[in-house]
Amino acid sequence: MPIDNSIVHQIHKKPDGQPASLSLRDSELANSEALEQLLAGLIEAYNSKPNKAWGYFQPESGAYPFSGWLQQLIDGEQDFIGFSRQASEQLKTLMEGSNLALGGHVLYIRYRQGMTAFLIIALLHHTEGVTVTDNLEVAQARHLDLSSLNMAARINLTEWKQNAQSTKYISFIRGRSGKRVSDYFRDFIGCIEGANPEEETTTLLQAFSDYVGEADFQPDTLRDKTKAMSGYVNSQARQGEQVALEELSGVIDEEQPRAFYDYIRNKDYGLSPEIPADKRTLSNFMRFYGKANGLSISFEAHLLGEQVEYDEGQDSLVIKHPPKGLVQQLRNKKGR
Incomplete structure (x- = not known):
């Protein structure tokens, strides 16, 4: 420089x-x-x-x-x-x-x-x-x-x-x-x-959620697009650069590089072509986290509905294929 x-x-x-x-x-x-x-x-x-x-x-x-x-x-x-x-x-x-x-x-x-x-x-x-x-x-x-x-x-x-x-x-x-x-x-x-990074990042993430929700992508495709989106936004934030929506659209879908950008424009989310990114807002979007009464749970958002299921009627979480280290601790405890 x-x-x-x-x-x-x-x-x-x-x-x-x-x-x-x-x-x-x-x-x-x-x-x-x-x-x-x-x-x-x-x-x-x-x-x-x-x-x-x-x-x-x-x-x-x-x-x-x-x-x-x-x-x-x-x-x-x-x-x-x-x-x-x-x-x-x-x-x-x-x-x-x-x-x-x-x-x-x-x-x-x-x-x-x-x-x-x-x-x-x-x-x-x-x-x-x-x-x-x-x-x-x-x-x-x-x-x-x-x-x-x-x-x-x-x-x-x-x-x-x-x-x-x-x-x-x-x-x-x-x-x-x-x-x-x-x-x-x-x-x-x-x-x-002027621009509020938290609000604009929240609006961008809502637009992304709406976009992938309407497109009804397969789980693997949804996961790839979510990782591509978060990776680009995080990279821009680390460099102190703004998120260019047209560039982000190309990162999300190389075959249809304007698809997400056109979706935002047509839906009129009120976002400028470039917005400042807020890493904390993005992090909260990418993970679910909760802590109470000695219990702490955190997992990536894309696991919900696959490896983690929430039963609203029973107010319970079902975790499939929990970490091996945790499983071993539970087995050791049970074997005492």
């Missing part, structure tokens, strides 16, 4: 209500193997986050100046250093309004992936670890903690400029469990939430 520009600044702030301060770098980072490794690790950590939201820019204003500065950067009216400095000053100001906000290193990287240009912004923190030195001594080692990344956004610059009607060229990490801690970071970008 070629890196066009990168820089890092530091915001000093503790979650105690005290004013924040800013240390600004005066030159871009030089491209290096370490920087490339950082970008690769950052993208991997970002893509793995399940709690992302998608959206688009607020109209530029005094409250939301970020998109205007970014436009000036793209138009060549200011350089990358000036853009990042303005943005970091704005982020510092917004952080001061959040008692829970914690400072860190603000990393800006503009890079290309194929024909698409991106800007990723992340607030990074360090963690303490240990290492063994060349002299075989155990020593403390301080490094960036990408595993705890929770303040980051990625902007698809190409889609922003080429598709003015898009509502999902920005993605950002959203706070969990209703926490408002990350709202200031969303406001810093000036993002309006």
Whole structure:
């Protein structure tokens, strides 16, 4: 992934209500193997986050100046250093309004992936670890903690400029469990939430269920198509890419590559040609799971009606050909 520009600044702030301060770098980072490794690790950590939201820019204003500065950067009216400095000053100001906000290193990287240009912004923190030195001594080692990344956004610059009607060229990490801690970071970008990955993935899965249900496929064919669908959606989610419905349709049925795509269009499920995927929603669709009173049961959805049967009248499950390890445990118990 070629890196066009990168820089890092530091915001000093503790979650105690005290004013924040800013240390600004005066030159871009030089491209290096370490920087490339950082970008690769950052993208991997970002893509793995399940709690992302998608959206688009607020109209530029005094409250939301970020998109205007970014436009000036793209138009060549200011350089990358000036853009990042303005943005970091704005982020510092917004952080001061959040008692829970914690400072860190603000990393800006503009890079290309194929024909698409991106800007990723992340607030990074360090963690303490240990290492063994060349002299075989155990020593403390301080490094960036990408595993705890929770303040980051990625902007698809190409889609922003080429598709003015898009509502999902920005993605950002959203706070969990209703926490408002990350709202200031969303406001810093000036993002309006557009596409909802959970809702859109749920709609896609409902469309798939309707499609295979009406087609009345044989069990083996149904299983193959379900695995193909889930494999593609999972792969896109891992890479941080959106699900292209026309491409997915071809994956599901190579002989009739437009069949599922045309079905979605004709039934008008309200899905865009590309949607963000939610791995958790897909996982719940692919498995049945329940736990209560010391009993835990989990099985893949395609086994229902084949290896697993549910009797609603008796409120019971019948499991055919249970795992050999479980069978052996039960026999050993019975033989005592």
